[in-house]
Amino acid sequence: MRNHGNPDIRLIYADGDMKQARFQRHVIRLAILIAGLGLFVMIVRRGTAGYQGTPQALQWIEAGAGGLLPAELHFENALGKLGVLNTSGPIEMKGHPFFEPLGINPRGCITCHQPAHAMSVSVDALRERWRATKGEDPIFAAVDGSNNPKLPQALESSHSLLLNRGLFRVGLQWPPRDHHGKVVQPEFSIEVVRDPTGVNLDDTYGLKGVNPTVSVFRRPRPSANLKYVMSPDDVFNIKTGVLMATDPETGKPVSMNLMADARHLTLKQQAFGAYKDHQEGRQGALPREEIEKILAFENQVYVAQSFDRWGRSLVEAGGPIGLGPKAMAEGKVHVLANNNRDPVFRVFDAWKKPDAMPKDLSLEQREFRASVARGNDVFMFRQFWIRDAAHINSIGLGNPIKRTCATCHNTQMTGQDLAPGWVDVGTTNYPTWTEPPVFSDKAELPVFKCTCDKSAPPHPYLGRVIYTNDPGRALITGKCADIGSIVMGQFRGLAARAPYFSNGSAKNLRELVDFYDRRFDMKLSEQEKVDLVNFLSVL
Amino acid sequence: MKKALTILIVAIGLIFPDGTEATREDKPPANRRNFVACPIVRDTKTLPCWLAEYEGELYFLGLQGSSASEFYPPQLNHEVLVEGTVTNEPRICGGIPLRPVKISVITELNRACNTLLPAEDGREAPAAPARRFTDDMRKAGTETTQRDFTVPFDFDSDYLTFHTTRILSEAARIAKAVNAAKIEVLGYRATTWLSNGNRLMEAQTIAEKRAKKVGEILVGLGISASAVSVNWNPTPESCDGVTDPEKRRVTIRIMP
Numbered sequence: 001m002r003n004h005g006n007p008d009i010r011l012i013y014a015d016g017d018m019k020q021a022r023f024q025r026h027v028i029r030l031a032i033l034i035a036g037l038g039l040f041v042m043i044v045r046r047g048t049a050g051y052q053g054t055p056q057a058l059q060w061i062e063a064g065a066g067g068l069l070p071a072e073l074h075f076e077n078a079l080g081k082l083g084v085l086n087t088s089g090p091i092e093m094k095g096h097p098f099f100e101p102l103g104i105n106p107r108g109c110i111t112c113h114q115p116a117h118a119m120s121v122s123v124d125a126l127r128e129r130w131r132a133t134k135g136e137d138p139i140f141a142a143v144d145g146s147n148n149p150k151l152p153q154a155l156e157s158s159h160s161l162l163l164n165r166g167l168f169r170v171g172l173q174w175p176p177r178d179h180h181g182k183v184v185q186p187e188f189s190i191e192v193v194r195d196p197t198g199v200n201l202d203d204t205y206g207l208k209g210v211n212p213t214v215s216v217f218r219r220p221r222p223s224a225n226l227k228y229v230m231s232p233d234d235v236f237n238i239k240t241g242v243l244m245a246t247d248p249e250t251g252k253p254v255s256m257n258l259m260a261d262a263r264h265l266t267l268k269q270q271a272f273g274a275y276k277d278h279q280e281g282r283q284g285a286l287p288r289e290e291i292e293k294i295l296a297f298e299n300q301v302y303v304a305q306s307f308d309r310w311g312r313s314l315v316e317a318g319g320p321i322g323l324g325p326k327a328m329a330e331g332k333v334h335v336l337a338n339n340n341r342d343p344v345f346r347v348f349d350a351w352k353k354p355d356a357m358p359k360d361l362s363l364e365q366r367e368f369r370a371s372v373a374r375g376n377d378v379f380m381f382r383q384f385w386i387r388d389a390a391h392i393n394s395i396g397l398g399n400p401i402k403r404t405c406a407t408c409h410n411t412q413m414t415g416q417d418l419a420p421g422w423v424d425v426g427t428t429n430y431p432t433w434t435e436p437p438v439f440s441d442k443a444e445l446p447v448f449k450c451t452c453d454k455s456a457p458p459h460p461y462l463g464r465v466i467y468t469n470d471p472g473r474a475l476i477t478g479k480c481a482d483i484g485s486i487v488m489g490q491f492r493g494l495a496a497r498a499p500y501f502s503n504g505s506a507k508n509l510r511e512l513v514d515f516y517d518r519r520f521d522m523k524l525s526e527q528e529k530v531d532l533v534n535f536l537s538v539l
Numbered sequence: 540m541k542k543a544l545t546i547l548i549v550a551i552g553l554i555f556p557d558g559t560e561a562t563r564e565d566k567p568p569a570n571r572r573n574f575v576a577c578p579i580v581r582d583t584k585t586l587p588c589w590l591a592e593y594e595g596e597l598y599f600l601g602l603q604g605s606s607a608s609e610f611y612p613p614q615l616n617h618e619v620l621v622e623g624t625v626t627n628e629p630r631i632c633g634g635i636p637l638r639p640v641k642i643s644v645i646t647e648l649n650r651a652c653n654t655l656l657p658a659e660d661g662r663e664a665p666a667a668p669a670r671r672f673t674d675d676m677r678k679a680g681t682e683t684t685q686r687d688f689t690v691p692f693d694f695d696s697d698y699l700t701f702h703t704t705r706i707l708s709e710a711a712r713i714a715k716a717v718n719a720a721k722i723e724v725l726g727y728r729a730t731t732w733l734s735n736g737n738r739l740m741e742a743q744t745i746a747e748k749r750a751k752k753v754g755e756i757l758v759g760l761g762i763s764a765s766a767v768s769v770n771w772n773p774t775p776e777s778c779d780g781v782t783d784p785e786k787r788r789v790t791i792r793i794m795p
Contacts, residue, residue: 234677235708235760238606241699242752243759385655388616396700398603398612400580400655402587461616463648 059116060125063101063108063138066094072325074306075116079495079537080314083306084115084224085325091297097290098297103279106138109271109294112168112220112278118303118493119224123166123504130156130163143280144169147197149205161197161444165504167217169199171277172263172475174207174214179245179265186478187456190214193467194438194447216470217445218260218502221489224303228414229490230255230267231333238419239391256420260486260502263476267295302328303493305538310365314538316358320373322346323538328413328492335412343380344406344415345491345539348373368534374527375535379405384522388461390424391485399461405516414490415539422473422485424459426519427501429484430467434505434515438467445469445503452480459483470503495537509533566736567780572598572637573622573734575645577652578613581632583664588632589613589642591621593734598623599634600642602664606701607676609668611642615652618645620694620739622731622784632662641784643694676701680709683716688791690753691784694731695741697748699756707753710791711760721794722762726750726771729787732780741787746771753789 054073057065069091074081093099098109113119121139129137140159142149145168151158161167176184192200192207199215200206207214232253237244244253245265256262264270271294275281302325307313315324322331322345337344350356351373354366361369385400386392392408393399401407408423409415417423426432436442450471452464459466459481466483474482486502494500499507506512513532517524524532567573572593578600579590589600589612600621601610613619623637630636688710690703699707714722728746731739754769776786 236699236701236704238701241704243756393614396606396611398580398589399614399616400587401603401612402582457646458648460614461648 054116060129061093061099061110061114063099063106063111065099069093069099069115073115075496077116077122077496080305080309081307081311082116082118082493082496083304083325084119085302085329086300087302087329088296088300096293096297097286098294101138101279102275102286102290103281105141105143105280107141107279109223109274111139113223115301115303116496118496119222119301120220120493120497121166122497123164123499126166127163130159135159141280144171144278148199148202150198150202161217161504164444165217166219166499167504168220168278169197169215170218170260171205171213171215172261174212174475176476176478179248184478187480188450188452188464188466188474188478188483190471191449191451192446193449194443194445196443197446200446200448214448214471214475215446216475217504218470219499219504221259222303222493222497223298224301225328225414225490225492226267226298227333228331228411229257229416233334233419239395239422240420244420257416257487260470260489261473261476262420262422262487267298271295302326303496304328305493305495308365308368308538310362312361312365319350320346320348322413331413333413334418336410336418337412338380338404338406338410340381342412343376344409344412345376345379346412348376371531371534372538373535375531375533378524378528378532379409379535382522382524382528384520386520389426390460390481392423394460394481409488409491414492416488416490421488422482423488424461424472424482424484425486425488426484427486427505427515428468428470428472428503429462432519433469433503434511435469450474450480450483452483456480472502491536491539494539509536512536567732567734570625571623571734571780572625573620573731573780573783575618575620575733575739577649577654578615578617578619578642579654579656580612580615581656581662582658583632583662584658586664586667588634588662588664590632590634591619593621597634598625599631599636600640602667604667609702610640611700613642614644615655616648616650618649618652619643620645620731624781631665641693643696646695676705679712683713685709685713686793686795688793689785690749690789690791692749692787692789694729694739694784694787695745697745697752699752704756707756707791708760710793711757711762714757714762714766714793717793717795719762719766719793719795722757722767723790723792723794724750724754724757724767724769725790725792726753726769727776727786727788727790728771728773729776729783730778731783732778734780738778740775743773746773749789753791757791 054075057067069086071086071089073084100108112121114121117125129139135154139145142153145162146153146158147161156163174190175186178184190207195201203209205213232255235244235253245256246252247254247266254265258264258270264273268291271291272286275286304323304325305314306324321327351369354370357366357369381404383402383404386403386407387400393401408417411418435445438447446469448468448471450466450468452458457480458464468484471483473485494509500512506515510533513529516522574593576591576593581588581590587603590597591600601612603612604610620643623640626636626638628636688706690706726746726749728741733739750769750771754767757767758764
């Protein structure tokens with residue numbers, strides 16, 4: 001187990017002088033003894049709960065390091081612990097294509113999809129890596145681990161988007177190609193109006209380069225719990241009223257819920273894309289067996305928060321049934337759960353009565369559990385006016401609709417959308433984005449001005465001139481109405497992978513909740529906000 | 540109010556230059572309310588109501604529902620085309636109920652459409668229709684005798700809803716079951732006769748867009764492209780102020 005240190009001990013260190021040092025050492029020894037005893041008691045009490053110490057080496061796994069990834073792991077984070085479950089048993093990382101460098105740079109998939117960070121990566125971990133490796137870690141590779149490959153890579157400022165917001169550069173060709181490789185005639189033109197990184201106006205990498213490219217900056221999405229992400233909806237795509245895209249190999253409809261813009265239809269396409277883009281894999285395609293091994297790994301790994309802040313398991317007899325990685329592994333896919341019978345993250349009733357909880361919980365722990373249960377009710381049932389959200393309000397539901405968070409986040413266990421989940425909830429488009437004004441010095445993200453053709457249907461709520469830092473789905477479809485629509489990702493392991501939203505605009509869960517409060521004028525009380533944050537923190 | 544109406548009519552004239560000036564007698568039946576206006580949403584203790592005002596009178600259009608509901612509500616930030624028949628039923632949410640009623644969201648933005656009324660005692664919404672979204676609604680039928688299908692559309696729209704996509708699935712299922720030699724797809728463009736006597740014509744290309752979309756989907760559903768013939772009639776259908784919504788359509792005919 002990682003030693004975070006008891007904050008009280010740290011305080012003694014900070015204030016101590018030489019005279020007190022001896023006394024302090026005693027205190028520390030005593031503290032360690034008590035802590036050790038506590039740990040022993042915890043282990044004994046947990047018995048077969050499967051908790052085990054997590055070796056330091058697994059806190060950050062380097063590509064090619066080898067070793068064994070145990071079947072079950074629990075990693076500490078600021079809000080408790082994250083559980084990771086490999087249902088196929090321990091994974092030998094040596095020679096495994098998910099864990100080995102495959103391309104030209106020394107990155108593996110593992111580099112950006114770390115078990116300790118819910119198979120994504122947190123900004124705190126990125127900063128720590130920068131400090132520990134003086135910026136040499138392959139995760140900072142120029143290609144997409146810096147603001148612009150042409151900037152001096154040794155400077156921290158050249159990686160500010162990754163270090164401040166956890167964002168990787170995603171370069172997408174413009175105009176886009178469809179799934180058969182045919183050029184899509186876009187309904188709008190793109191102009192770069194702000195380019196703090198310089199990459200979009202660059203003559204090699206930019207929109208005017210030989211291969212015109214739009215660079216947007218996005219968070220890595222968890223490569224776990226994927227049976228939910230990949231489960232297909234229907235033959236028709238309810239968002240567009242046309243047929244769902246199909247898997248080129250099987251001809252079967254796909255989920256269209258992968259990546260922030262649903263550009264990849266299958267995990268196979270996605271793995272090829274990641275290999276080419278992030279790992280600069282140019283020495284031919286990945287061999288089939290490597291792809292299959294990557295997919296096999298991805299399809300058996302489950303993550304979810306597993307322990308509370310006080311070190312107590314969130315999975316307890318008679319408690320909520322949707323928590324922890326085992327519940328993720330065992331859950332049913334494709335359950336529409338925006339109802340009160342079997343809600344999105346299942347039932348929290350057991351935590352509604354502090355008196356009915358296990359007797360050995362502290363008052364604080366009980367209050368926390370009660371707050372989580374209330375947060376679930378806010379998420380599921382607290383109504384507000386959902387307004388001007390393209391691909392929700394515009395698909396026949398009406399604008400506005402008086403509904404809840406679970407209207408959009410309706411899929412059981414993950415909180416994604418059962419249908420293809422691209423929605424313009426306002427995270428990347430002016431004026432609802434959380435960005436400084438366009439001409440501010442503090443600006444970090446690019447701003448694009450999209451101007452739509454008169455003949456094309458406009459964006460339903462923003463019209464034909466739209467300022468955005470990520471056009472999202474529209475970069476793939478070329479459709480004006482799709483500008484700023486981002487595919488909602490799963491909610492699991494949130495505590496292990498701040499910041500949030502595809503553009504990293506919410507530093508923590510409180511900022512995420514505040515975004516919604518502003519965006520939809522929800523008028524959440526302070527208690528409701530705290531409850532929502534606590535609720536999201538245990539998922 | 541009169542002034543706003545005049546502006547509205549002029550605005551409609553600008554958006555739809557095909558609309559022709561009407562004479563006084565030349566109007567749809569008196570019980571029809573066909574008009575373009577900003578929709579109004581009224582909150583209630585339960586589901587919000589959707590209303591629209593015409594010539595100083597408030598009309599009830601329908602309730603908020605789900606994608607499985609019959610009624611798809613209008614959208615603020617957009618005007619709505621209402622085509623409905625006045626009923627003698629008591630007012631709902633303060634509005635005279637129109638039934639049947641067809642509403643179409645006007646594609647272009649109009650930020651003046653922004654009225655959200657708070658809940659008020661005594662203006663309650665009726666109980667929501669019992670229909671809920673169920674997996675059954677996605678299940679295919681079993682009979683194979685139907686040969687003709689009509690796919691309705693909103694004004695100026697080629698968007699297929701949850702319900703209309705089911706019609707295509709059924710047509711494709713039966714065409715495959717009977718091993719159809721030919722499937723004829725025919726797209727139409729319609730006209731709406733407004734209560735003020737003006738005529739609103741759909742966009743010139745809409746019949747073609749609708750027909751091509753339906754044809755492509757049938758092929759995507761597994762019907763051989765060579766069996767599907769896609770045609771459209773760019774001449775707008777005539778209007779009577781009553782059945783106009785039914786003419787915004789694509790027909791599918793299966794020929795075994």
